[in-house]
Amino acid sequence: MLTITTAILILLPFVLAGLCLLSGKDRALNLWVYLCSVALIPASMVFAARGNGFVLSTFDVPFNSGLCLAIVDFLVLIVIASVGLKHKHPPIICFSFMQIGLLFYLDNILNPLDLSPFIHADTLSIVMLMIVSVIGSLICLFAIPYMKKHEKHVLLVTRPKRFFFAVMLLFLGSMNGLVLTNNILFLYTFFEITSLCSFWLIGFDRTFAATKNALKALWMNSLGGLALLIAVTLFYTHLETLDMREIITMSFGNASLMLPLCMLILAAFIKSAQPPFQSWLLGAMVAPTPVSALLHSSTMVKVGVYMAIRFAPAYMDSFLSVSVALLGAFVFLSAALSAIGQSNGKKILAYSTISNLGLIFACAGIGTSEAITAGIFLIIFHAVSKALLFLCTGTVEQKIGSRDIENMRGVYRLMPFTAMMMLIGIMTMILPPFGMLMGKWIALEAVAAINLPVILLLAIGSSATLLYWARWAGLLLSGSAEDVIKPTSTAGLPLLTKAPLALLCAGALILSFFAPLLFKIAIAPATEMFGLTPFAVTGLGLGLGLAGYQGAFWIAPLFVVVIVAVWLAARLANPNPSAARDKKPVKHLKPFMCGIETDKQGTFLGPMNKPALASVFNYYFMGFCTEETSVKVFNTIALIVLVFMLGVSIENSYSLGEIW
Amino acid sequence: MMLSSVIHALLIALAVIVLAPLAVGLYQGLDRKLTAACQGRKGPPLAQPFYDMLKLLTKQRALASPWQSFFATLYLFASITALVLFYLGADLLMIFFISAAGAVCFVISAIAVPSPYGHIGAQRELLQVLAYEPLLFLVIVGFYLVTGSFMLDTIAAYPAPLLLTLPLMAIVLGYVLTIKLRKSPFDISACHHGHQEIVRGVQTEFAGRTLAVTELAHWYEIALVLSILMLFWATSLWGALLLLAAAFVLEIIVDNVCARTSWSFMLINSWITGLTLAVINILWLQVG
Numbered sequence: 027m028l029t030i031t032t033a034i035l036i037l038l039p040f041v042l043a044g045l046c047l048l049s050g051k052d053r054a055l056n057l058w059v060y061l062c063s064v065a066l067i068p069a070s071m072v073f074a075a076r077g078n079g080f081v082l083s084t085f086d087v088p089f090n091s092g093l094c095l096a097i098v099d100f101l102v103l104i105v106i107a108s109v110g111l112k113h114k115h116p117p118i119i120c121f122s123f124m125q126i127g128l129l130f131y132l133d134n135i136l137n138p139l140d141l142s143p144f145i146h147a148d149t150l151s152i153v154m155l156m157i158v159s160v161i162g163s164l165i166c167l168f169a170i171p172y173m174k175k176h177e178k179h180v181l182l183v184t185r186p187k188r189f190f191f192a193v194m195l196l197f198l199g200s201m202n203g204l205v206l207t208n209n210i211l212f213l214y215t216f217f218e219i220t221s222l223c224s225f226w227l228i229g230f231d232r233t234f235a236a237t238k239n240a241l242k243a244l245w246m247n248s249l250g251g252l253a254l255l256i257a258v259t260l261f262y263t264h265l266e267t268l269d270m271r272e273i274i275t276m277s278f279g280n281a282s283l284m285l286p287l288c289m290l291i292l293a294a295f296i297k298s299a300q301p302p303f304q305s306w307l308l309g310a311m312v313a314p315t316p317v318s319a320l321l322h323s324s325t326m327v328k329v330g331v332y333m334a335i336r337f338a339p340a341y342m343d344s345f346l347s348v349s350v351a352l353l354g355a356f357v358f359l360s361a362a363l364s365a366i367g368q369s370n371g372k373k374i375l376a377y378s379t380i381s382n383l384g385l386i387f388a389c390a391g392i393g394t395s396e397a398i399t400a401g402i403f404l405i406i407f408h409a410v411s412k413a414l415l416f417l418c419t420g421t422v423e424q425k426i427g428s429r430d431i432e433n434m435r436g437v438y439r440l441m442p443f444t445a446m447m448m449l450i451g452i453m454t455m456i457l458p459p460f461g462m463l464m465g466k467w468i469a470l471e472a473v474a475a476i477n478l479p480v481i482l483l484l485a486i487g488s489s490a491t492l493l494y495w496a497r498w499a500g501l502l503l504s505g506s507a508e509d510v511i512k513p514t515s516t517a518g519l520p521l522l523t524k525a526p527l528a529l530l531c532a533g534a535l536i537l538s539f540f541a542p543l544l545f546k547i548a549i550a551p552a553t554e555m556f557g558l559t560p561f562a563v564t565g566l567g568l569g570l571g572l573a574g575y576q577g578a579f580w581i582a583p584l585f586v587v588v589i590v591a592v593w594l595a596a597r598l599a600n601p602n603p604s605a606a607r608d609k610k611p612v613k614h615l616k617p618f619m620c621g622i623e624t625d626k627q628g629t630f631l632g633p634m635n636k637p638a639l640a641s642v643f644n645y646y647f648m649g650f651c652t653e654e655t656s657v658k659v660f661n662t663i664a665l666i667v668l669v670f671m672l673g674v675s676i677e678n679s680y681s682l683g684e685i686w
Numbered sequence: 687m688m689l690s691s692v693i694h695a696l697l698i699a700l701a702v703i704v705l706a707p708l709a710v711g712l713y714q715g716l717d718r719k720l721t722a723a724c725q726g727r728k729g730p731p732l733a734q735p736f737y738d739m740l741k742l743l744t745k746q747r748a749l750a751s752p753w754q755s756f757f758a759t760l761y762l763f764a765s766i767t768a769l770v771l772f773y774l775g776a777d778l779l780m781i782f783f784i785s786a787a788g789a790v791c792f793v794i795s796a797i798a799v800p801s802p803y804g805h806i807g808a809q810r811e812l813l814q815v816l817a818y819e820p821l822l823f824l825v826i827v828g829f830y831l832v833t834g835s836f837m838l839d840t841i842a843a844y845p846a847p848l849l850l851t852l853p854l855m856a857i858v859l860g861y862v863l864t865i866k867l868r869k870s871p872f873d874i875s876a877c878h879h880g881h882q883e884i885v886r887g888v889q890t891e892f893a894g895r896t897l898a899v900t901e902l903a904h905w906y907e908i909a910l911v912l913s914i915l916m917l918f919w920a921t922s923l924w925g926a927l928l929l930l931a932a933a934f935v936l937e938i939i940v941d942n943v944c945a946r947t948s949w950s951f952m953l954i955n956s957w958i959t960g961l962t963l964a965v966i967n968i969l970w971l972q973v974g
Contacts, residue, residue: 436800438753457787458780467779471836474827478968481827482820482961489786489819493812496790500797500808503753577777577836584784587767595759599752613748617801618890628800642805 027072028080032145032206034069035159038062039199046192055188056170062195063163066202070159074152078551081208082145091144095215096133100126102218106248109225115241121248125218125255132211132259142269146208150552153402154205154332157409161324161530162198168417168526169194169316175424176314190230194320197223201325205332209268210261214254217297217329221247224326227317228310239309246306250296253289260286270336277340281678287341288675290333291350292668298330298383300357302661302668307380311372315420318372322379323413328405331383334390335401339555342393345678349671351391351473353664355480357384359487360660364653365494367646371419371429374494375412378455381491382408382462388484389469392476395553396560396574400469402549403541407461410537411454414530418448421523431498432643436505443519445502447527452499454534456492459584461538464572468560471577497644506627507601507614539585542572699770706769706909707902711735713912714905717938724942739901745894750799754891757795758899764788765906772913775839778826785910788903789815792888795900799891807887810875813949817872817956818862822914824964825862828855829917831971842920849918849929854967856918858960859911860933865956866911869937871944872952881946 042058049055073080084091103126110118147155173187197220204216221244229240261273264283277283299307307327311318321327334350341347361381368374382404389401421444422437423429438445454460458467466488473480537544542563550559561572571580601612616623617640619630624637632638650656715732722729731737749755768785772778789811796808830836832851833844841848849856865872873879875888884890892900915933919925947955 457790458783463783467777467783470823471779471830474830474836478965478972481824482965485820485823485827486957488823489816492786492790492819493816496793496812497797497809499790500794503751503794503798504800505751505753505798506800507749507751576830576834577779579777579780580771584767587763591760591763595756595763598759599749599754599756601749601752611746613746615748615750615891615893617750617799618803619801640800640802642800642802645809 028077029082029086031069031073031077032080032082034065035073035155035202036199036206038065038069039195039202043192043195043199046188046195049188052174052187055191059166059170059191059195062198063167066159066163066198070155070202073147074156077147077152078149080145080147081143083143092136095211096129099129099211099215099218102215102222103129106218106222106225106244109241109244113237113241115245117245118241118248121245121252125248125252128252128255128259132255132262135262136268137266142209142267142272144209144212145206146271147206148552149548150332150336150402151205153406153548153552154328155202157324157328157406158198158201158205161409161413162201162320164526164529165316165319165324165413165417166191166194166198167522168319169314171520171522172316172420172424173314185230185232190227190314193223193226194316197227197320197325201329204329208270210258210270210273211268213270213333214251214258217254217293218251220297220326220329221251224310224321227321228313230313230317233312235309236312239306239312242309243306246296246303250293250303253296254293257286257289257293260289274337274340278342279344283340283679284344284346284675285679287337287346288672290337291341291346292672294330294333295353295387295668296330297333298327298387299380300330300353300384300387301360301380301657301664304361304376304380304661308373308376311376315416315423318375319413319416319420322375322416323409327379327383328409331386331390331401331405334387335398335405338390338393338398342556345674346671347391347393348477349391349667349674351388351393351477351480352483353667353671354384354387354389354391355473355483355487356660356663356667357381358388359384359483359490360656360663362487362490362494363650364657364660366490367648367650367652367656368494369430369432369644369646371423371431371434371498372416374431374498375415375419378491378494379408379412381487382412385466385469385484385487388480389472392473392480393556394472394476394560395556395558396468396472398553398556399545399549399560400465400472402552403461403465403468403545406544407454407465407534407537410530410534411451411462414447414451414527414534415455417527417530418444418451421519421527422448431501434498435501436503437501438503439505441519443524444527447531449499449502450531451534452495454538456495459538459579459581459588460534461541464538464541464579464581467577467579468572468574471574472560474576501644506616539581541581545572695774698773702770702773703766707739707905710905710909710912711739713908713934717934720938721942724938739898742898742901743895745898748894749896750801750891750893753798754795755896755899757791757798758892758896758903761788761791761795762899762903762906764791765903765910769906769910769913772838772910775837775842777836778829778838778841778914779823779836781838781910782822782826785907786815786819788907792900792903796888796891801891803884803887803890806884807875807890810949811888813953814865814872814875817953818865821858821956821960821964822862822911824961824968825852825855825859825914828852828964828967828971831968838917841917844920847919847921847925849925851971852918852967854963856915856929858964858967859915859918860936861956861960863911863915863933864937864940865952866908867937869941871940871947872956873946874949874952877946 039062042062046058103122107122200216200219207213225240225244228243229236265276296303310321358381361377365374365377386401386404389397455462546563561574622631624631626637629637629639714735719729764784765788768781771781793808793811796804829841833841868876876886916926919929
């Protein structure tokens with residue numbers, strides 16, 4: 027039963043991707059995408075219900091998995107190399123050929139009777155699986171009407187749409203494989219496939235920028251792939267196993283394995299677009315919005331943090347863990363500061379992703395059971411809210427033709443539904459009692475006693491985060507009383523646009539409410555190896571909240587307050603006088619213009635007694651937070667830490683000084 | 687058992703909701719009296735803040751935008767919730783987040799009206815949040831490092847006054863209080879004196895009841911910061927009151943001797959001085 031489910035989760039998307047490529051008509055194409063979503067969501071649920079501890083070894087499959095693996099590996103590398111050759115891109119050529127050489131070497135020394143099971147599911151994999159399958163599928167469904175519109179965009183020459191959907195499905199399949207596998211060489215294979223998929227998706231529109239950014243993503247991720255393959259080779263030469271569980275237990279406290287662990291972390295950093303490698307993710311936003319949503323929320327960048335958390339027991343209490351914690355916290359702050367300087371909505375989302383991933387890395391580096399809990403909470407809730415925000419931004423962009431948040435002023439008037447979804451998305455990113463904030467709360471309590479520099483970085487980063495979200499949320503609603511009361515929205519959105527937004531929004535709210543339950547079922551088992559369970563679920567049946575040794579988060583009471591507050595606030599804000607008890611008419615005020623406002627909305631009496639439009643913009647800290655100035659500094663600092671990390675790891679692994 | 691504890695909690699909540707505005711209104715009234723005395727004026731009656739509040743509350747409903755009123759109400763709820771949770775002995779860090787949520791709602795309600803003055807005020811309010819949030823957070827971390835808990839009942843039950851171990855943190859909280867009370871030199875976003883180029887920036891577009899709601903929410907916010915200040919001497923009521931009195935006098939002196947500043951001065955000054963003081967205090971706790 028579970029074997030079939032696994033096959034559906036991993037292989038079916040590959041098969042359907044092939045069918046997508048072959049289908050000429052839109053209807054057939056849509057059918058395969060529907061089928062994939064309809065299959066993946068229940069399959070992941072079945073797997074979540076039953077799959078904990080499920081092991082699938084090489085004997086259980088009717089084909090020679092080792093041989094298949096080698097073929098797929100070389101195939102992917104050859105495709106990457108040919109891309110490099112076609113575009114005459116030296117780094118890609120170089121990294122892919124180095125990987126091919128290394129893989130030849132590894133395949134030669136590999137024991138053909140290696141028995142490491144290629145699938146061994148635990149709660150962490152199941153959490154990731156759910157994120158990929160459910161959110162990923164919703165994004166694919168959203169993409170159907172989106173791409174229809176995108177195709178009609180006159181200025182763009184794109185590749186065929188069937189190619190787009192084929193790669194999206196391929197992406198989901200390989201992500202499912204990546205999070206389920208227990209064989210580190212399989213991990214590497216899926217890692218490479220996701221790199222290749224992201225290259226294709228980013229370069230989907232045939233513009234100069236798209237090609238350039240796609241190549242950038244490919245070379246950076248190829249470097250990540252190379253680092254991962256070096257790690258695999260070193261692990262194998264030392265431990266003679268590809269079994270990830272064995273590798274993790276055996277490398278704890280083993281100084282000679284510091285270098286492969288460091289390489290693995292490096293691969294994770296690149297995949298998660300941490301500085302100085304963040305530019306590939308920022309470049310990725312040239313792609314159609316569903317791609318950005320997929321890369322940012324449920325796939326690609328989540329690979330890095332997944333690896334960091336998966337391998338956290340291996341580098342716990344070492345030099346590496348301290349560096350990862352520090353670098354992660356630094357990224358949390360620096361990316362938040364970079365986001366402050368942006369008015370481009372997608373860039374704000376991108377920097378916010380990088381920032382939150384930094385926080386998750388910091389949690390992995392701290393490595394206590396509380397910190398890991400925070401990390402997994404953040405992965406889950408970030409995936410839901412960020413997918414929602416990207417899809418909303420994309421919907422708004424298709425309507426107003428801009429992704430600049432300054433142009434989203436008063437977008438509520440134009441598209442009330444999408445603006446509401448976006449508003450709730452932003453709220454769930456920063457406000458209590460929602461999941462993201464709860465994750466942040468756990469993270470802050472986890473580091474408070476441990477690491478002073480990390481606390482400082484998180485303290486400032488946390489308030490910077492509030493700044494860029496709060497003003498965006500406010501802008502969406504900006505408008506005079508009449509605007510808000512009578513929104514001018516006319517064109518309805520297709521169901522496949524609305525439904526994913528509504529489902530993600532509901533997901534963010536409902537999951538937050540059931541966070542204690544989520545913790546008990548899905549997160550606590552994953553943190554067992556890091557020490558005692560950090561929280562007890564307190565209160566009645568569903569759980570009033572989480573209580574730890576140092577603090578408690580009261581979820582249910584806060585939800586009650588929020589519901590009452592929203593109900594009452596909506597009542598009080600109702601401009602209809604019959605809603606008010608005194609039935610007095612409600613006065614509508616016009617914005618204050620120093621007493622010289624004119625009849626035309628938003629104008630004042632300017633020079634020559636002509637009406638002049640009053641306009642305001644956010645303050646974007648141009649003196650400090652621009653990409654030209656501060657980002658370079660941040661990149662340099664991050665690079666220094668990385669080089670330092672690598673140096674210490676090499677020194678630890680080989681003690682070169684002593685040999686000399 | 688269950689029911690009695692719920693009733694107990696509700697009674698505390700009720701007491702806090704009623705008493706806090708009375709206390710803060712009185713504080714504001716005293717503040718205005720003493721400030722007037724410093725400047726050789728007579729000043730308004732002691733109960734003037736209450737008169738103002740009551741007058742605003744009885745005005746006709748006037749909205750610049752429904753969203754403005756919506757988020758102003760949420761701001762009030764967040765401030766009240768934070769303060770009630772404080773006196774219920776909840777997690778201080780969670781309270782900190784809830785109070786920050788209130789600040790966010792306030793900013794959103796100001797930006798929801800397309801007004802140049804309101805927008806500039808809202809941007810400045812955000813800068814104030816950026817300036818004081820890290821400081822407040824570090825104060826809370828300081829409490830945790832001494833008492834080993836974020837739970838207020840544990841912190842308040844700590845046997846020795848926290849002022850002895852966290853004296854610099856008390857100064858850091860003073861920064862937060864100055865910003866929160868909208869005192870010079872940190873009265874950037876909602877200054878009520880003529881010396882700022884934009885008076886009452888963030889509140890420009892609020893009128894009548896909506897203005898009263900934001901004012902009331904602000905009172906609860908001040909009550910929260912003052913309550914946190916009282917934690918520094920939680921072992922004795924007289925000690926706590928002494929701290930309040932000291933803060934009151936110091937705030938008035940600072941307010942009267944300082945000229946207005948730019949937001950960048952506020953941000954840099956509060957971060958550099960505040961963070962340094964906090965770090966020194968934390969370091970000596972860890973070393974000692």
